[in-house]
């Protein structure tokens with residue numbers, strides 16, 4: 001067809017996963033690759049989330065690529081938890097170092113993908129009117145990239161400024177002397193709150209659900225630790241990819257209630273001193289995320305810490321969670337201390353929900369708050385959201401929107417039956433872990449699958465429906481044995497009105513996933529079908 005460009009692989013997205021997929025497919029497999037990103041630069045999440053205070057809350061030794069030791073050695077991070085600017089600079093360095101930009105079209109959103117059963121190729125359309133065909137499609141669209149933008153009535157009347165943390169402007173937003181309102185107290189909210197409070201004339205925090213929060217214990221990078229990692233690099237990478245969370249710390253095998261109360265207290269104290277929410281949850285004891293008693297012991301400790309920090313009793317009451325600790329663990333230095341500032345007021349919007357945005361600010365059921373700036377830190381239509389924003393059609397004219405209507409269904413969080421040769425980086429039912437090293441692992445798996453198809457002249461690979469059902473079943477069995485399904489959050493879809501509330505993850509840990517899913521490569525991909533004969537299977 002005239003004007004249609006044929007390539008071997010189309011990659012969507014240029015975050016951690018998309019950049020690595022481009023490099024792997026183009027430079028290691030020697031395929032022709034075209035990448036697209038709707039942003040004007042690389043970075044994915046780190047391109048968009050420019051809000052003040054944005055930084056990784058994974059320690060940087062695990063928040064980077066681990067597949068190339070030279071890259072790891074040559075890039076010098078400055079802090080234990082790098083800021084957004086530094087991570088974006090790193091990803092730009094990666095794009096330059098591997099000469100990736102020549103294969104990327106920026107400012108271009110992929111709007112439509114359709115599998116042509118006659119040709120066995122994907123047909124891809126973009127917002128700029130480009131048309132491509134590709135044998136393979138790799139979607140690195142982001143777990144947390146489709147914004148959750150609450151639909152408060154009256155927003156158009158507001159005369160001040162409104163921002164969403166995940167769509168923050170490129171230019172600096174100066175809130176000096178302004179009355180600021182932040183809606184949301186998740187990872188984004190806690191970070192932006194701490195950062196904006198000193199500059200604002202007054203900061204109102206509109207909190208719906210209180211959160212547990214552990215200090216990050218942020219500081220400069222420990223050069224000796226980084227050197228130790230470099231010296232034992234292969235073993236370190238292996239340890240990250242065989243752990244539960246892939247956060248780069250040693251996880252505990254000890255159940256919380258198996259030790260004495262004194263010992264437990266000492267372990268919690270040490271975990272608090274070391275900092276980091278995931279570290280606290282997974283390195284203090286083995287079962288805080290699964291055993292209600294272990295969870296209660298942890299929350300009892302965290303509540304006592306909060307009570308030591310927050311001075312005003314009413315503020316402390318509103319800030320103190322009454323629920324399990326089973327949202328995505330937060331960490332942030334100075335979060336609870338911020339509520340001791342005279343210019344910070346906590347507003348309980350669970351007790352008195354937000355009714356509307358007015359010309360002057362935010363009106364809740366019981367008061368109106370006059371503001372100059374409103375910040376939505378309201379999160380994301382996570383995990384499945386971005387895939388469903390693209391009009392995608394697989395075999396038999398079935399759309400992804402139809403297939404995933406009740407819930408997203410995948411195999412290994414990387415493929416979905418009926419959509420041959422379409423791969424998802426960190427798609428639904430993938431592992432619940434720190435992401436960058438797992439992105440690399442998954443892309444390596446995809447590369448092995450693609451190589452298998454090409455070497456054996458098979459045309460296509462796709463999961464069999466029965467095998468996908470099995471994967472879904474085992475994901476559910478594991479997830480519903482955890483506490484993460486018992487508390488409302490983006491982890492189970494309950495943060496977005498109208499979204500299926502269900503399991504979205506493989507919660508068995510990266511180590512188990514590595515063994516189970518990695519085995520498929522050497523065993524010839526059992527449970528997957530190849531070639532056009534699968535048309536109606």
Ligand code: N01
Nearest residue numbers: 056057144150184185186187188189208209328377378379
């Ligand atoms: O989003 P969230 P996030 N009215 O969904 C509230 C990663 N991340 O952007 O709990 C009032 O966690 C909502 O309240 P509730 C990380 O994986 C990482 O903060 O639903 N409030 C909640 O308080 C993280 O977990 C980093 O009752 C409303 C908040 O908005 C994930 O992204 C930094 C509301 C949303 O919290 C998401 O984090 C940033 C409404 N209508 C993000 N709607 C780091 O590495 C929502 N809320 C540090």
